[in-house]
Amino acid sequence: MSKRAAPDPVAVLRGHRASVTDICFHPSKPILFSGSADGELRIWDTFRRQTLSSAWLHSAAHGILALASSSSLGTNKFVSQGRDGTVKVWDFDDTGLSRIPSVTIKTNSYHFCKFSLAKNQSTGSKAGEASKDCLETEEVHTNQSCSESSEGLSYVALSGENSSEVEIWDLKSAERFARLPSSIGSNSSSVSSKGMCMALQLCVPSESQGFLNVMAGYEDGTMLWWDVRNPGVPVSSVKFHSEPVLSIGIDGSCKGGISGAADERIVMYSLDHSSGTCVVNKEITLERPGISGTSIRPDGKIAATAGWDHRFLNDLTLTV
Structure with a gap:
């Protein structure tokens, strides 16, 4: 660079x-x-x-x-x-x-992890045109729509009361919609071992038929890809960073993104929805560690990062 x-x-x-x-x-x-x-x-x-x-x-x-x-x-x-x-x-x-x-x-959540609003896919079907399939969650024990036909999605993801959990809340009803991992799953202890949830990105890929997906970064450098249809087990688990993940960005197509952490790496990755895999496309090694913020331009071609070294990098061409 x-x-x-x-x-x-x-x-x-x-x-x-x-x-x-x-x-x-x-x-x-x-x-x-x-x-x-x-x-x-x-x-x-x-x-x-x-x-x-x-x-x-x-x-x-x-x-x-x-x-x-x-x-x-x-x-x-x-x-x-x-x-x-x-x-x-x-x-x-x-x-x-x-x-x-x-x-x-x-929320009873008092952490430093910032919430994430649902990012709708910018190309193809809109959130308001998504499937009205339903999900039964342990919190409400009733079928709830994962999309809304008139006004689009109005959900927010945040680090939960248990700092290793991700919670999704409905901004209209002020009710918790889902918890990841759910208490009925057997994966709770393994997620807890990854430490606090540090960064989140909520999105609605067209491949998920309107269901919410979450990319979450944890204290040990792990990123988990969640789909609310299976709240007990993540779609994929990867560890691209050696230090806490501090920021995650997903592009408008919900098929790739960028992550920054407390280490010296910026990682660009792709999301394969058919195989449920997250693969590194490009890795940039920094002179000084620490990326606290990432953002992707709406057209998905350019990403920007905010670093601890007081520098703002905006010439990162995405290859996802």
Whole structure:
């Protein structure tokens, strides 16, 4: 990778009183959401480069851990996650932010792992056109649809109350939809031995007929590929990293992705849904260890990483 001088920023947005912990763009509006360690959210107009609204969504003692906005939620909604064990859905409009969240999920999860909204496949069938097959989960003991015909998927994956488990919650009903591994499976102890769940990506591949899949990274460097149709045993288990996995990205086709960890490797991999295998396509060795963030451009051709060495790499061409 060639070293190039960092370009000057187009703009610098100032206003937070504490460290900024997460940011996300609105999927269709010129709006940026930013959250800080003291629990404050700011909504920015990226054209005018000024604050439209601000509020404290989570307590100052815990702060905001993650933010997300998605077209599947609706144009005037976003989600926040705090270190206070809650995930909240908020409404906003031109007049500002709602004072009370429309949905509050009390997860009893107090970890550093950021949640993940469901990523729908960007090509082929949309989530709203997915199969309405059902799954019986141990939490609710009733058949639940894995997709919704009118508004798309509205699920979130997060590290569970047991830090080695992955939980999937319905953002509309505020009920837990699935737990991975499920308590009825025999794989719980082997997953616990991998340590805490550190990174997540929830997606809906077309090959899964509308069922949720999760890629989860763990403290020992392992990544597990889960399908909610078989919550007791992962589809695949790989160990591409020697240190905790800190970030996972999946491309728009849900057929490959990129992972970063506390070690010196960036790994690009492909997901073969027919065989249930995860295979390395490309590996990049860094001069200095530590990748805390990864992201893939919507067209799936370019990936970016955020490193502990203060560098932001955005010239990683995906080969998945």
